[in-house]
Amino acid sequence: MLAALILAASLPIIACDTPAVHDGDTFRCDGERVRLFGVDAPEVKRGQTPAEPFAYEARDELIRLTRGHVACRMVETDRYGRFVGKCWSHATTDINAALIRSGFATEYRRYSKGVYRRAEQQAKEARRGQWGDPR
Numbered sequence: 001m002l003a004a005l006i007l008a009a010s011l012p013i014i015a016c017d018t019p020a021v022h023d024g025d026t027f028r029c030d031g032e033r034v035r036l037f038g039v040d041a042p043e044v045k046r047g048q049t050p051a052e053p054f055a056y057e058a059r060d061e062l063i064r065l066t067r068g069h070v071a072c073r074m075v076e077t078d079r080y081g082r083f084v085g086k087c088w089s090h091a092t093t094d095i096n097a098a099l100i101r102s103g104f105a106t107e108y109r110r111y112s113k114g115v116y117r118r119a120e121q122q123a124k125e126a127r128r129g130q131w132g133d134p135r
Contacts, residue, residue, distance in 0.1 A: 011073055011074045011075070012073070012074045012083075013071055013072065013073050013074070014029055014030050014032050014034070014071070014072055014074075014083065014085075015029070015030065015069065015070065015071040015072075016029040016030040016069075016070055017068065017069055017070070018066065018067060018068065018070075019034070019066050019070055021059060021062050021063045021066060022059075023041060023043065023044045023055065023058070023059050023062075024039075024041025024042060024044075024055060024057075024058025024059045024061070024062050024099065024104060024105050025039045025040065025041040025058070025062070025099070025105060026082070027062065027066060029070060029072065032083050033080075033081075033082040033083065034072055034082065034083050034084075034085055034087070035078055035080075035082040035083070035084045035085075036062075036084075036085070036086075036087060036095065036096050036099065037075040037076075037084050037085055037086050037096060037111065037112065038086075038096055038100075038107055038108050038109075038111055038112030038115050038116050039096050039099055039100060039105050039106075039107070039108055039116075040105060040106050040107070040108035041055070041058040041059075041062075041099070041104065041105035041106075042054050042055040042058055042104075042105075042130075043055055044056065044059060053130065054103075054104050054129055054130050057104045057129065058099070058102075058104035058105050058129075061099055061102045061104050061105075062095075062099060064091065065089060065091045065092055065095045065098055065099060066087075066089055066091070066095065067089070067090070067091060068089060068090035068091070069089060069090055070087060070088070070089045070095070071087065071088055071089075072085030072086065072087035072088075073085055073086050073087075084111075096116065097116055097119040098119075100116045100119040100120050100123060101119040101120075101122050101123050101128070102123065102128055102129055103123035103124075103126070103127075103128030103129020103130055103131050103132065104128075104129040104130065105129075106120060106130075107119070107120045
């Protein structure tokens with residue numbers, strides 16, 4: 001347990017004010033591309049590929065959650081060289097969980113291994129976002 005705490009404390013942290021949000025699970029903070037750990041948001045429109053349902057709602061929710069000061073602790077670096085992190089802000093102590101709880105994103109279980117299971121269950125039970133009435 002102590003070794004895990006020491007390791008967690010030694011992982012890099014980045015911080016910035018009002019990051020530039022790219023989509024529902026990615027933003028730029030202090031010049032670094034940040035991918036939210038354990039979060040899978042619908043893709044926004046890219047070229048001729050249309051946006052997935054709730055893509056812009058997820059992006060707007062991430063913008064709301066990242067207003068003001070934001071900080072992220074690195075979990076890993078992904079295959080695209082992005083900083084993958086667990087983030088917090090003035091709006092919430094856990095941006096990752098809050099975005100999933102909104103119903104506009106889901107838990108990316110392949111990587112998170114169930115860390116955000118409860119947040120996704122809360123979104124389903126409350127019928128928020130994609131768990132609400134079909135469009």
